[in-house]
Amino acid sequence: MEDSHAQAETLALREQFDTEAQQKDASTLGMWIFLITEIMFFGGMFAAYTIYRSAYPTVFGVASSSLNVTIGAINTCVLLLSSFTMVMAVRAGQLGQRNMIIFFLIITLIFGCVFLGVKAYEWTEKYEEHHMPGQIAFHLDGTPLQGPAKLFFSLYFAMTGLHALHMVVGVGILTFIILETKNGKYSADYYTPIDIAGLYWHFVDIVWIFLFPLLYLIDRHLPK
Amino acid sequence: MNTAVAVEEKENYLNNGYGLKSWLLTKDHKRIAVLYFITISIFFAIGGTFASLIRAELLTPPGDLVSSETYNKLFTMHGVIMVFFFLIPSIPATMGNFFLPMMIGARDLAFPRVNLLSWYLLIAGGILAIYAMIAGGVDTGWTFYTPYSTTYSNTYVITTALGIFVAGFSSILTGLNFIVTVHRMRAPGMTWFRMPLFVWANYATGLIQVLGTPVIAVTLVLVFCERVFHIGIFDPQLGGDPILFQHLFWFYSHPAVYIMVLPGMGVISELISTFSRKAVFGYGFVAFSSVAIAVIGFLVWGHHLFVSGQSLYAGLVFSFLSYFVAIPSAIKVFNWTATLYKGSISFATPMLYAFGFIGLFTIGGLTGLFVASLGFDVHVTDTYFVIAHFHYVMVGGTIMAYMGGLHYWWPKMTGRMYPEGWAKLSALIIFVGFNFTFFPQFILGYVGMPRRYHAYPDEYQVLHVLSTAGATVLALGYLMPAVYFLWSLRYGEIASANPWGATGLEWQTPSPPPTHNFEHIPVVTHDAYDYTTVPREVMEVGR
């Protein structure tokens, strides 16, 4: 029984749908709703950030200035580039150019990994500077308020960590899609998974677009 | 009996595969609903056992039955299990899963595999929570208030929080699936305003699940980080603010109340209509009131924080906004009552539960107005008044609707009728037991008995004894259906496709339904609840 149903449904059109358009619509809508969930997920942290930044503006400025703004800006650019290559991959999907899909997805993957690598480097640096909240030797120069300074770095690690976790998941998804493309699963008629993975990837990019100024660019004008 | 079974051997969703694999890897929303039903029944039994132990302890003023550590773990685990593993999945994941696609004429939900995944997530979360209980329990209260939960409690907070976190994603995925299904999977002719109100209610619930649940997920992540890395977000020693936790927690947990009760309201709309053979009075108002409750429900969470150290003005704002939830709730109750007017009212068991729901929800809702009133809430918050209030909504509301819906759709789900006499008796016992359990708690609360007390002053004993006695009756009331439902699976009368003479699409297909719900996808030409479409012979056969 189960087998016959399984045969009846093709990859491009699952049994519960009537038309391919209906299926694509449903998948896209599903992804967007999932992204809304993600907005709220990050939203909790943004709420905490808002409260504590307004409570301790000076400390947040000092702590923010201890981050490496050049690296942060470059990493932002890397992520934006990856978004560009991602959308190019989706475009290749629309046109059914299988080799181009793979090419652009691999570039996206590389950019994603570069971003994560740079992030790892930044975290190591923070660890060595004793800026990690879990460390007993935590200390931030330039402010007597070590508690709120810790709060900043807690938020920094929680937010960038959560973002990085999403990147890791994204890298996994891209790898899967590259393999599936290789196996010839997608065509100009059916490339919904690439499209949806793209939405996810761009969303993660957007989160970073906000994290970068909020974490790296507070009170940069003040003398160090 | 045997011949009847033989005759009935049509292919349906239950008999098209018997192996364990055919269940555990199913993508059929009806089978997943059954899996959910079994799962949450177990959780209900566990949560109920904790409740019984709590009531037993409170029979006498001193803390003599269990130690205070144990007592604290009991009420915490009662809350965690009942809220996150029973009430939140209860109606949407069982009846919603089973009937929402059928009611809109779809073959399945939009994402059947996601649906199965969400069941596995609930199981995974449940296993974590139960592991935490067996390993030593958790004693923070289901609210996990900081800094107690982050710094002072040395129980299994992390495991439990992780369990809730995972179960939360189960809830998100269910909501997401429902929303997409309602938008994209409706049968031809099934316009928005032809949808049964149960679908509207579950749609609104889906909105809350999708928008609210992630916030508690991230809050639990922060609690987790605070315990493991001591990051200070909620720690006053480092300049953090414990009240922020309460904001984030109630941003979800207040709307979560509507996750629990909205689907119940949807069930009641179906029951009232079917058993009075009338279209629900003010259909459009009832439909929109569900969405209104979902939306306004997000604006009122601060009424849990009136005495917590929230600012004076925030208290005023939240109290004011809270009263706006009263409008859509009142609209529902009045419209249900008006539906009965000039109806043809049957007293079948589901209808008795519907009456019970309206009555108890009315009391629960009205006492909600009490606690939203600032000056009054200062006195009764964190007392048994609040306990009584939310049990009237959760148990008197949601569980009454759950039981009503279960009886109503039992013939469709299993193909068997339940024994009507026993069912009526147990409905009556539950109603009486419930009121004896929880009404005295209103008085207890106003007199001053704080919640989460292991031992209490002597003068409160009489009311506590009443409450415990009521709880015993209530427990008996819940045990009876467990027995006769099981009995009916084998010995119950064979159910016809439409035993109640109801109008929904789910009744236009055999009981139990075939795997793909309908032989042909129906084309809808009438509004919901149009009883002129029900064939006369169906009504005659109908009880």
Place this chain on the structure above:
Amino acid sequence: MSQHVHEHIDSVGTYVGILVLLLIATVATTLVSFIDLGNFSVVAALAIAVCKMLLVALFFMHVRHSTKLTKLVIVGGLMWLAILLLLTLTDFATRGWTGPGR
């Protein structure tokens, strides 16, 4: 019920243009942060971020061509984020206010 989806395939030029705008905006927000704008610097940083978000969403995520429903979903999501932030702030921004006469 299934409105047929017309595939809009944007040109490579469009995407390159958007990418360039995004990179410029990144440099701009970095530079602006080194100028003392007082309280306005937060506003500037967020304004640039919102513009970047719009570019990514409208072009890279194809919101331009999306259904009304998708747009509604997005606006709704952002509104809920605003609810979370603003109503939390009703408390934190008014802490210590004791009203007239104090």
Place this chain on the structure above:
Amino acid sequence: MGTRLPLFPEQASTISVEVDHLLYYLMAVSIFFTLLIFGAILYFAVKYRRKSDTEIPPSVHTGFALEIIWSVIPFGLTMIMFGWGASIFFRERRPPQDSMQIYVVAKQWMWKLQHTEGQREINELHIPINRPVELIMTSEDVIHSFFVPDFRTKQDVVPGRYETSWFNATKPGKYHLFCAEYCGTKHSGMIGWVYAMEPKDYEVWLAGGPKGTMVEAGAKLFEDLACVNCHHPDGSGRGPSLVGVFGSTVKLVGGGTVKADEAYIRESILNPAAKVVEGYMPDMPVFQGLVTEENVVQLIEYVKSLTPPRPAAPNVAVSSAPPNR
């Protein structure tokens, strides 16, 4: 065993009467609607019970006007609930300026109370009747909640800051004091009694206590902790003079001001660099961990004593200046 069956708490404070009146209103509205709904259901259920299996009742059209009426009228009634509750709350949250002050420090699982006159109590609070009593409360560990049912007052006690609560007892007697916010294992043991006494009895009780007021204890701490070395009364020391500071608006380094209330003084003792007074260096040692919460409130009381009581406070509105957080 339960010797009496209390169905109603004592009305032992001024506010309790008001809360009870609000209760009567709420109950009247609720009972009316409950009876209305129950009555209608019962009446319809009996009158329109199914008479034959095949009957199909006529359809009844939705009355738009009816929907509006039964939305608007109940909403009006709830707005009364809001206004009434809010007005009680507003008074409940604003202690009268002439209140007598008592300091409360909560910890797992006891209440520690200090009278300014020097009396210290644990899990017991003696107060005079017919006089507003303001509680200034903080917690050493988790969140607790100070709840006296017979006074209808409750306030969570949050670590790291001061919450206030007040009441004006009207009847001498012995009243329950509960912790109402779950605080751990012995939460239900964190209870005590409030003794409301005739003023003259209260004076007698006070006199029976130890010699030395809170101000004196604070002054001694001020010397023992060497605060006095820097905070000279004439402002010549390394720290600012504390004379007249309490209740004033202090200018801070880096711009901005803060009202010198209990919370500010507490913060300045425990974490002096948080808000430094303009013209001074942030070089005061940190006292976090060196002084207990009870010491802190003694110091606060001492600092308060350095500000002469204002003659008939000319109620200056400070709410126009938003506080720092």
